[in-house]
Every structure is written in structure tokens, then in C-alpha cells.
Amino acid sequence: MDLIKGMSVIGMVIIHTLLIFASIKSQSETVIGSFIVFLGRGTSIFLICMGVTFMTSSHQSLKSALKRGGLLLIAGFFMNFMKFIIPVIFGFAPDHFIQKYGWHGPIEQQYMYLVLLGDILQLAGMSLLFVGFIRKYVKNKYGILAIGLLIALVSREVSGFNIDYPVINYISDLLFSNDFPASVYFPVFPWMSFIIIGMFFGKWYLDLNYNRKQLFKNMLYMGLLFVAIGAPLVFLYGAYNYNAFYHMGPGGVIYFAGWTLIFLWAVFRITANVKENKLIRTLKYCSKNLTSMYMIQWILISWGRGIFGYRQNGIGFVLLLILFYIVLTFLVQFLLDILMKKRSLILPQQISTDEIVLK
Numbered sequence: 001m002d003l004i005k006g007m008s009v010i011g012m013v014i015i016h017t018l019l020i021f022a023s024i025k026s027q028s029e030t031v032i033g034s035f036i037v038f039l040g041r042g043t044s045i046f047l048i049c050m051g052v053t054f055m056t057s058s059h060q061s062l063k064s065a066l067k068r069g070g071l072l073l074i075a076g077f078f079m080n081f082m083k084f085i086i087p088v089i090f091g092f093a094p095d096h097f098i099q100k101y102g103w104h105g106p107i108e109q110q111y112m113y114l115v116l117l118g119d120i121l122q123l124a125g126m127s128l129l130f131v132g133f134i135r136k137y138v139k140n141k142y143g144i145l146a147i148g149l150l151i152a153l154v155s156r157e158v159s160g161f162n163i164d165y166p167v168i169n170y171i172s173d174l175l176f177s178n179d180f181p182a183s184v185y186f187p188v189f190p191w192m193s194f195i196i197i198g199m200f201f202g203k204w205y206l207d208l209n210y211n212r213k214q215l216f217k218n219m220l221y222m223g224l225l226f227v228a229i230g231a232p233l234v235f236l237y238g239a240y241n242y243n244a245f246y247h248m249g250p251g252g253v254i255y256f257a258g259w260t261l262i263f264l265w266a267v268f269r270i271t272a273n274v275k276e277n278k279l280i281r282t283l284k285y286c287s288k289n290l291t292s293m294y295m296i297q298w299i300l301i302s303w304g305r306g307i308f309g310y311r312q313n314g315i316g317f318v319l320l321l322i323l324f325y326i327v328l329t330f331l332v333q334f335l336l337d338i339l340m341k342k343r344s345l346i347l348p349q350q351i352s353t354d355e356i357v358l359k
Contacts, residue, residue, distance in 0.1 A: 001049050003271055004264065005290050006283025008046045013297045013329055015040040017322045020301050021308050026315040033315050041245060043120070043186070044194045044260045050124065051198020055135065056205060065132025069125045072291070076121030079295045083302035084114040092306030118174050118184030121294070126174050127192040131199060141203040148196030152253035155190030156240055159247055178247045185246050193253045194260075201261075216268040223261030230255025289333055296336075297329040 018027060018036045027033040054065075087093035088111050138144050160178040162169055170183075177184035201222075205215045233241040233251025241251025248256070274280065286293060308321060 001053055002284045002287040003280065004045060004049050004267055006286035008042070008049075009286035009290055009293050009297075010283075010326065011039055011042065012294060013301075013326050014322050016298060016301050017325050018318055020305060020310065021313045021321055022315060022318045023311050023313060026313070026318065030315045032319070041256070042260075043191075044256045045263065046120070047123075047191065047194035048198035048201070048257065048260050048264070051131075051195040051200075052202040052205065053198075054128075054131065054195070055199050055202025060135070062132045062136045065128050065135065069128030069132065072121050072125030072128065074125075075291065075295065076119055076125060077115060079121065079298060080115045080117050080119070082295075082299045084111045084117075087303060087306055092303070094305050094310045113183060116170060116183050118177065118186060119298075120186055121291075122174055122184070123186040123188060123191050124195075126188050127195050130188070130192065131195055134196065135199065141200050141207060144196060144203055145200040148193045148200060149250075149254075151196065152190050152193040152250040155193070155253070156243070156249040158189055159187075187247065190248060190250070190253050194257060197257050212268070213272075216265045219261040220265040223258045223265065226254045226258025226261065228258075230258055292336060293329055293333050296332045297325060300328055300332070301325055 015036055018033060019040070022033055027037055059065075059068075084093075093111070134144060134147060138147065158176050161176040162172045173184045173187070175188045177187045201215065201219060204218060205212075208214050230241075230251050230253075233249075234255045237251065241249040242255075243249055243252070245252075271280075304321070304325075308317075313321070
């Protein structure tokens with residue numbers, strides 16, 4: 001799981017750099033661009049891994065889940081402020097970026113809207129406010145799975161539900177939004193289903209007495225079953241079961257979850273006998289600092305819009321930018337580590353940069 005989460009850190013830098021800086025032609029009409037866009041459909045991998053580790057974490061109290069959920073929400077809004085408002089304040093935000101939303105009026109007001117953008121951190125934060133109760137009160141693994149599948153099943157029915165009242169309408173958007181582009185890219189319904197499916201396997205792992213080989217073999221079997229069920233729903237009844245990547249229906253959730261489970265099994269088989277090396281240590285480092293590195297890369301890439309342009313570059317230049325942002329993200333993370341080491345001198349125990357950032 002550490003290796004996969006570490007891979008997702010590198011992958012998100014690659015994907016976000018392409019989406020922000022590559023022209024639409026470069027994204028859709030080049031082999032490299034199309035492949036990277038395809039990689040962007042791997043969000044479910046991170047969420048299922050999150051669910052597994054949530055069940056196996058040493059912090060099992062409901063209070064810790066609710067606290068971390070609230071902190072992730074705050075972190076998400078802080079990241080959006082740094083991404084969108086700082087460039088406006090210092091005058092390096094490209095005006096044409098806002099045109100894709102078709103908005104009118106003061107640019108400051110338009111960018112304030114983006115502070116509320118529902119990204120993966122908002123999804124994780126909102127989900128933890130729910131799944132903490134599932135972990136505490138649902139002890140049967142199949143009961144956990146049933147809840148995850150039920151959320152997927154009703155997702156299209158509740159999609160777009162909104163209570164037209166200040167603050168409450170934003171919360172309902174985080175839960176049920178179906179507009180795209182919108183202020184919420186990852187609504188809790190259906191995306192929380194992936195986290196709960198991961199929790200099912202995390203509970204199964206505990207029931208297996210930490211038998212990793214059997215766990216991933218079970219993932220393979222369940223993955224094949226999910227693909228067999230989800231594929232006909234997606235390809236024959238796609239309008240309801242898929243609709244769009246960000247707002248998919250039950251068939252899409254089952255289909256993507258199936259391929260994700262097969263992928264996790266494949267990674268386990270490939271890495272099971274790999275000895276510790278620099279690459280493995282680097283990926284584990286990324287996994288340990290996933291939240292902070294996610295925030296760092298998004299902020300740096302967003303600031304780069306005012307320097308390198310927004311969706312104006314060819315694939316060759318974007319590949320150089322990908323390398324540049326990978327290096328820059330690590331450098332900023334290393335700088336945070338140095339600052340945290342100084343702070344750790346007065347802390348009772350060593351904790352990860354992720355925990356420092358959230359606190």
C-alpha cells in the first residue's frame with residue numbers, strides 16, 4: 001500500500017502538470033498526452049488504499065477519524081486559497097484561465113468561488129466524517145461492503161440534490177454535486193464507495209490475521225467479479241451507470257473498483273520479492289508525506305500558470321515541466337522536513353510531515 005500511495009504522488013504531479021500546461025491538442029492528439037490523461041482515471045486506486053489503511057491504522061477511535069476529517073477539510077480550503085488567491089494578490093494569474101468557466105464579473109469574486117472547489121482533500125475529509133462511524137459500529141466485513149455498494153447504487157438517484165440555503169447548499173454540493181465543471185469535482189456520492197470498498201478489504205486483512213498473500217488473491221477474485229458485473233452496465237447502459245468520470249453511477253463504481261483491485265494484485269505480485277532499494281525507499285517516503293506533497297505540487301503547478309501559460313504548450317515542453325515539478329515538489333518537501341526536524345526537538349515523539357501540516 002505504501003508503494004502504491006507513493007506511486008500516486010509521482011503520478012499526480014505528472015497528470016496535473018499535463019492538465020494545466022498542455023494544450024488540448026497535446027492532451028488528446030498525442031500518444032503520451034492521451035496515456036497520461038488515461039492515468040488520471042486512477043483516483044479509485046488512492047481511495048481504495050485509503051480505505052484499507054484506515055481499517056489497519058493504529059488510530060482506531062471515532063474521535064481521531066472525525067478530527068482528521070475536519071483537518072483535511074481545512075487543509076483543502078487552505079490549498080485552494082494558495083492555488084487561486086495568492087496568484088491574484090500578486091498579479092500572476094492568467095486571465096484566460098477563468099474563461100473556461102464562462103463567468104463574468106470581478107476576477108477576484110470568480111477566484112473566491114474556486115476557494116470552495118471540492119478536490120480530493122474535501123472528499124477525503126467529508127468521507128472520514130462518515131466512515132469513522134462505519135468502522136466503529138459495523139463489525140462484519142460484508143456489512144461494510146454492503147454499505148459501500150448501497151452508496152454506489154443510490155448515487156445517481158441523489159446526484160444533484162441541493163438545499164437552496166447558504167452554507168447548507170455547499171455541503172449538499174460536496175455530497176451530491178453533478179455539475180461539471182463545478183465547485184465540486186469529487187462528490188461524496190459516489191466516490192466514498194471506493195473508500196468503503198477499501199475498508200472491506202482492510203477488515204478482511206485483519207480477519208485473515210495479516211495474511212498479505214491471501215488478501216491480494218481475494219482482491220484478484222473480487223476484482224474479476226466486479227469487472228464482470230460492471231462492464232455490461234457501463235457499456236450497455238452507460239448513460240445511467242457511467243454518465244461521466246466525476247459523477248459516475250453504480251456500474252461505473254463497480255467497474256473501476258474491479259480494475260483497481262486487479263491492479264493492486266498485480267503490483268503486489270510484482271513487488272512481493274523486490275528487495276529494499278532507493279526507489280522503494282523514495283516511494284515509501286512519498287507515501288508517508290502524501291498529504292503535504294499533494295498540497296505542495298498542486299500549489300506549485302497552479303502558480304506556474306502565470307509563468308508557463310495555461311494549456312498553451314506542446315507535449316515536449318510539458319515533459320520538461322513534469323520533470324521540473326517532480327524535482328521542485330521534492331525540494332520543497334525536503335525543506336519542510338528540515339523545518340520539522342527543528343520543531344521535533346521540542347516534541348515528545350517524531351511524527352510525519354503530513355501530521356505537522358494538518359495540525
